[in-house]
Amino acid sequence: MPMRSTRRNFLTVSGAAAALALTGSLPEIRSAAAGWTGRPDRRDPFTLGVASGDPLPDAVVIWTRLAPDPLAPFGGMDRRPVEVQWQVAEDEQFRRVVRTGTAKAQPESSHSVHVDVRGLRPWRHYWYRFRVNGQLSPAGRTKTAPAYDAVLPELSLAFASCQAWWEGWYTAYADMAQRDHDVVFFLGDYIYEFGIDRGIRPHSNEPYITQQTVTLDEYRQRYAAYKLDPDLQHAHAVAPWVVTLDDHEVVDNWADEAHPSAPPAQFLVRRANAFRAYWEHMPLRLAQLPKGPDMQLYRRIRYGRLAEFSVLDTRQYRSDQAYGDGTKAPGPETKDPSRTITGDAQEKWLLDGWAASQTRWNVLAHQTAIARLDTKDGPGVLVPMDTWDGYEASRNRVLGGAAQRKVRNLVSIAGDLHRSVASDLKLDFSDPASATVGAEFVGTSITSGIDGEDLDAGGATLLRENPHMKFGNFQRGYVSCSITPQRWVSDYRVVDKVSVQGGTVSTRAKLLVEDGRPGIAEVQA
Template sequence: MFLSAAAAGAGGLLLSGSALPERLPYGGALKRDPFTLGVASGDPTPDGVVLWTRLALEPTAPDGLGGMPSGSYDVDWQLAADERFSKIVRSGTATARAAQAHSVHIEVDGLQPGREYFYRFRVDGHVSPAGRTRTTPAGLSPLKFAMAACAHWEHGYYTAYRRISEQDPDLVVHLGDYIYEYAPSGYTAVSGVVRRHAGRKCQSLGDYRLRLAQYKSDPDLQAAHQVAPWLVVFDDHEVENNWAGPVSSVSGTGAAAFARRKAAAFQAYYENMPLRRGNLPKGGSIRINRRIDWGTMATFHLLDTRQFRDDQACDDGERSGCDDRLDAGRSILGADQRGWLLDGLGRSEARWNLIGQQVIMAQRDGRTGPGVDVNMDSWDGYAADRTRLLEGIKASGAANPVVLTGDAHTHYAATLKPDFADPDSPQVAVELVTSSVSSDGDGYRDAAGIAETMRENPHFSFIDQRRGYIVCSVSQDEMRAEFRTLDYITRRGAPAKTAARFTIPSGHAQLSA
């Protein structure tokens, strides 16, 4: 046992037991608390889960190494069946090395399915906050998960993460833009800069490590990590705005220079996320598409819409009259990943097939009247690939496909069909798009603009431009989605409200209010 007393969790997780444990005598160089970035878990299985922490004395130290002394540190860890840590079921020691920014990834196995567990770390006499995690069930078990995306540090506070922690989810699914790579004031919201980025624009490994450490120092984000395992995928801002495969969005950036930048970003991303060894980056690439089963109730098919996409059509600028976006040879997934997804859907025995990906799949036409005005960075810029995918999903026979999406900084609920111009085109799936945690600052709700957009895009059932997240409850007969919103995030403490509720009946690709 680390200690005779229980460790009380910080943030949204409160463990039984009254107080933090008494600190043990410091045993070495770390005279201050090194657990300033919190703890996390992720990618659960029926018999295991990944446990994560990273040591940092000063999260915004300029070199990105968190103010840690050089050298390696032995980090003890415990996993318990109870929140008082009186029933330790697994324990061990991992080495936190400077070469991995003093992060540790523990792949625990041999656990019981469908069980809640508690974990913590110790180094040099310091004990981390305790986190709660769980294994996936073996059978048809209900699921409650939260969806989040897009958390720009400078645009506001992470109250949405705190509210997610209070929802007590089984899982949190983060769909990208966990960080933003811009220099201080490099992307300013209308509501201004609330708190400043440390460091410069992210280019080097040290830059990305610093930025991730600054973001992870936020107590509201730490609270959301503490209460449940996370499933994470990245979008563009973990590297660079609107990048596409080997192509930088910054004019004049050569392929070799951009490959080095991606390698740095992927290394830092892995170091700071609860990912498995199989997700270790290899040079300028990293595998994030993977499957997580929640028993036989649901399978999460997590996609990568960045590394394998063709460059955006029409220089990613022309929004209308761009015939190149319709080119049948263009892909956002790449043929191999599309085949991987459709093969998995065809084999799936899950009641619900949840496709987690980054950019909005439904057509979103911003032009009133004839013609379309669309975003080339979304699936609208890869229209033929979208048609291929949706036809493939329908042909797969997979039960209850639901697409989970981030990026848009707006809540959307939509139905998906291969041809959005044809009223008789079959409804293949439902798409739930979560608004941002903080990106674009305080949100708004333009009722007239929403009505006009929905008239032009009748496949949308709901739009809301306020900040927020989605909470989904999945059962054998239905999936329920609550769109949660916050009226402000440029100051702390906003309550979360349910702006809309939808039900997706099993066997029907449709939304019922």
């Protein structure tokens, strides 16, 4: 039957999340190092681990989900609320407990718990843990942001994207967890929604991996399957994460209300299901709780006077892809000023924020490449319609707006491409002599694309055809960054093989941006 659904009157099938009560205390819990190996005990409600996210100077979100049978509907839980105790301490042994409380794990939120812990001190490590029905969670470590006016000598961050579970092992996360980052940014494709025939890992032929996700239960099950991975759990448990989604958290290459898989009214139902499951499994605040098919994801994270991160959402408000998507020659449609990848409100929010910024580094944390990616050898230009190449007017307004506002030290971090691409950001990518306004570091995938190679034919073409591109690689991995007032260094960490367990992780290149000099100053390959 035809479905009638708009964003204004859309009703979720799950209902609203309940508020959190803040009372109670916890006894001693095992250390943060425990629980990363072996199969989870089916009696253990914390099979999906713990996580934290969105740090502020005085607050951080801590997360878990009760799921003693994680791949079963409702995670094997009864359909009733459960009281969960939580505790935050200044030491790993929990001798100096500073905040305690209880939260209601509600069945309509798949018994997930999102506690916005307030009253913390800036720029400090904290440890946190949960308890329910006599069962104790692993402990996680998190870190608050510095005070907004703090002069920070250094910030260490990692960013990652694209972690197709069936295409390899999360060796990159094991490496990330050992490198003591202050914060981790995840920039999209936490899960993949489509069905597969087979994969690299054992159990890749199970229905919870091979079937396409459409319903709320199917999306929940897919997240549970991914979050059972011990290396992913470990990476979540050692640092706060700042997350945003891309397309595969819903469906490949969706754009606002449009996707060829269904009419808009039906697609919005699927989008609501996907958003709900996403929020349930991420360390996000109640401010990000979806309202039907809408979710407020773009936001700012600030680290003193050193860096401000504008976290974007380039899916929910974008125009449909130009020329029917794919890789095409740019033309009037890509240049149409009425088309947008951010939406008008988000674009204004971004530019207004830059105008008011007082930080040394101004960072875009988002989904896909801004820099032009000409994929055609020789004369002519072919570019992907799903990246900012398909939305040239948006790109011109954002990069031009940065130049007009004299934004200091603009850096873009992104994912999506399943390859590493580092570029100068130009006002006019068709003119190599055009002014450089910033630097862009696109990270490769954690696993998507399987092993890859150092430089494939496509990467060689990109380097030849795009003079603004300074580095390329087609292996799997992530990017580790060190930021000081004087310099930004991006360390591209790559894995030799994700098709087997125990691959070797190494630094493929270090790229430098210097304060006051837009663009990439040096590549140590």
